Amino acid sequence: MKSLLNAAFLVSFAVGATNALANHHPGAHQPDRVQAPAAGQKTGKGTGLIQQIDQEKGAVTIKHGSLQGLNMPGMTMSFLVKDKSMLANLQPLQKVDFELTYDGRTYMITKIK
């Protein structure tokens, strides 16, 4: 059980670190980077509870259930959004359905409501 927890931690930490790096990469969340799924890009969807909204970084932290299409178990993660305007009507602790892409490096939410 503990190894499973630690594995989840490592995944979560690695993903968080990846996204943190992406946040600092110039143009990391320009909409044109995600308009068409690139070769090898995966798409997924999930449901979750918003924990925090970072308007400045264009990111939202979600406690989510398992993500369909990405083979990812439920956990709490920070995701970039395709466009910061997607965050405008979101509230902390709101339940949301969302879709996202993963290009091997960055998870990016493309739809959220």
Next chain:
Amino acid sequence: MNPLTRRMFLAALTGAGAAGLGGLLWRQSVFAAMDAGQFTNRLRLPGASGLYAPVAAKDVKQITVSELNFEVLPKLPSPFWAYVAEVGGKRLLNPTLLARPGDQIKLRMVNRLKQPTIIHWHGLTNDERNDGFGNYQVDRGKSFDYAFTVWNRAANYWYHPHPHDIAGEQAYKGLAGLLIVKDDDEEKLDRALDLAAGVTDIPLVIQDRSFNFEGKLEYKLAREQMFAGFLGEEILVNLTARPYFDAARRIYRFRILNGSNARSYRLAFAQGARLLDYYLIGTDGGLLEQPQKLREAFIGAAQRLDVLLDLRAASGNEPVFLKSLAFDPMHNESVDEKTGTPGSGADPHAAHAGGGLMDGMEMPLLRINIKSSAEYKRQIPSQLSQLPKLAAAAGEPRRLTLGHDRKGNWNINGWRFNMHETPVTVRRGTRETWLLQNNRASMPHPMHIHGFQFRVLERRDSPAQVKALATRNNGLLPQDFGLLDTVLVWPGESVRIALDFNHPFSGDQTYMFHCHNLEHEDTGMMIGYKVAD
């Protein structure tokens, strides 16, 4: 102050299954930033009906312990358990019961849960049957009749479940309400400060809870996690997550109850980096004689702090936050008992899932927005009430040592709860001094006694963060000057308390003495004691 000890880190790390270190890090950043925009839910206040609605206790004839759905988070119904009363055609959830000393309370509890339960009237002096604890629990579908007189002075008491082994789960799922007893001193204070219940005299019930990804309350603990107690991922005030409250520039009274299962808080009011003075006016057992000016105070599970905050001292319109300052939660379970140095064995706390919101972490609890308002000129009275004289017993104290067996079981003098045993017997009408000694290899324990209130005589060997708040009087904290039913005892600390076992009942009466970390209570850190002639 070490902001991130190894134990805290391990606790967070092993809690990663729930939230991940990513979750932990974002929480640290959001709470450090005190982002006012994250506090978007209006604080729930006692209203005419519904949650916490005030009602005269003597008008309540039945409380039905119910399973229902309730929107703890906005628009997200969650399974929720509540004490439901129907009074005057209104349906009240966890009603705020109001009484005066001498009131007669007669009501029937009906258990509609799928498991046994019983209500405990926390802080009240009752005979054992009306005190309410596991020996009197009733099964699903059954009822239990209470009939008692309010013998105690005015104070903020409360009521909650006390069945054997499952009190933590039941309290967590929603079962808790306030019982506010008022008297002439209280009304004098109301007039002096122009206080109005629910407007400027406000109960604040602080509880930590976790929600699953669909916004439903979640209580899942492995047996080893019971060792430290439940720590939730969100702090709720009056069952409101990330709450705000619009306030005028005047004095407010906040009746604060730590209704958390296990978590302690170091309470302060902050405007930016500046801590505001506030005034402690009462504790578990009612008003102090004089207000005590503070900037911070610890509150353990089940304790009450009654405070006045003068928002005229706030500058500008920047919001004020009720927050818990960072502190060392002292999960010292594995230290060497003789030397206090870290042990080399496995760290029991490392198995505890903190869910990302670490014990002792700095966190805002409530945002208070300051609105323009009419001029207010009232001043806090210098004299509030008169406390019963403190009459300590002569002779050696009764020693009660708090520790664990290194197999994951907390105990008192090595005793674990057995409903058929009362290892302590006291003589009715006598006074005793109890010496509560918490081992070094331990964690903080909020120790609660049923049936009687007590006064704290002395604290010794308090940890530095507690000593820093102590007065020059025997190491006492400001809240130790009040009547108490629960005292937080820190690792390595010894607390002497004075008890007077005088009460208006006859025959053998059995009561509980236990840790109010509810997971500790449920796993046996509790003893029965008998009052006999």
